[in-house]
Amino acid sequence: MFRSRAMRKVEEAGYDPERLPPGQYLTEKWPVLHAGTVPDTDLATWDFKVSGSVETPVTLSWAELIALPSTEITIDIHCVTRWSRFDTSFKGVHWSELAKLVCPKPAARYVGAHAEQEFTANVPLKALEDEDALLAYEADGEPLTREHGWPLRLVIPKRYFWKSAKWLRGIELRDHDEPGFWERLGYHNEADYWKEQRYEF
Numbered sequence: 001m002f003r004s005r006a007m008r009k010v011e012e013a014g015y016d017p018e019r020l021p022p023g024q025y026l027t028e029k030w031p032v033l034h035a036g037t038v039p040d041t042d043l044a045t046w047d048f049k050v051s052g053s054v055e056t057p058v059t060l061s062w063a064e065l066i067a068l069p070s071t072e073i074t075i076d077i078h079c080v081t082r083w084s085r086f087d088t089s090f091k092g093v094h095w096s097e098l099a100k101l102v103c104p105k106p107a108a109r110y111v112g113a114h115a116e117q118e119f120t121a122n123v124p125l126k127a128l129e130d131e132d133a134l135l136a137y138e139a140d141g142e143p144l145t146r147e148h149g150w151p152l153r154l155v156i157p158k159r160y161f162w163k164s165a166k167w168l169r170g171i172e173l174r175d176h177d178e179p180g181f182w183e184r185l186g187y188h189n190e191a192d193y194w195k196e197q198r199y200e201f
């Protein structure tokens with residue numbers, strides 16, 4: 001069976017080479033990537049909003065958010081710039097806990113993730129409902145570092161990592177899809193790394 005050089009390296013590192021999506025290579029490091037600057041956040045004034053196509057919009061303080069039941073996931077990160085990092089663990093709140101509070105309307109099918117500095121990312125609501133998606137506040141057993149999105153980031157493991165908005169401040173449910181920051185710049189709307197959905201052009 002054909003093995004690319006990148007896949008052979010994955011094998012040499014002791015992993016199943018089939019874990020590496022096409023066009024990716026494995027890195028041990030965790031690169032930092034974003035547009036703009038790392039925001040200054042004060043947890044005392046920080047809040048998190050769930051809005052849009054919901055019965056009961058909510059605004060949660062940091063204390064209220066972390067008081068919600070938490071879950072942990074261990075996932076592989078695949079960045080569109082071609083690095084992949086295996087087995088990063090995240091702890092945080094699953095969307096289902098927030099859904100209990102807001103009651104999504106039947107028409108809600110899409111999500112706009114809102115982050116600091118007007119950054120946005122869009123995914124289908126199904127992707128957020130997936131059991132391995134998370135609103136994460138810890139990575140590898142430690143609070144997120146500022147560069148990786150502290151205090152809260154989205155993690156959507158089945159898509160390229162640009163969908164996983166750092167410095168997340170809100171989730172807006174919609175009855176229609178709207179492209180986010182990178183999607184407006186030509187990145188693929190779906191971002192399935194097994195299909196190499198990197199760019200629309």
Ligand SMILES: Nc1nc2c(c(=O)[nH]1)N[C@H]1C(S)=C(S)[C@@H](COP(=O)(O)O)O[C@H]1N2
Pocket residue numbers: 030031032033034035036079080115116119147148149161162163164165166167
């Ligand atoms: N708020 C915000 N989140 C963002 C981005 C961004 O520009 N702003 N970039 C995305 C991109 S392109 C990637 S690859 C990942 C990188 O996450 P990391 O720096 O934790 O590796 O964050 C995503 N989340």
Ligand SMILES: [Mo]
Pocket residue numbers: 033079080081161162
């Ligand atoms: Mo990225």
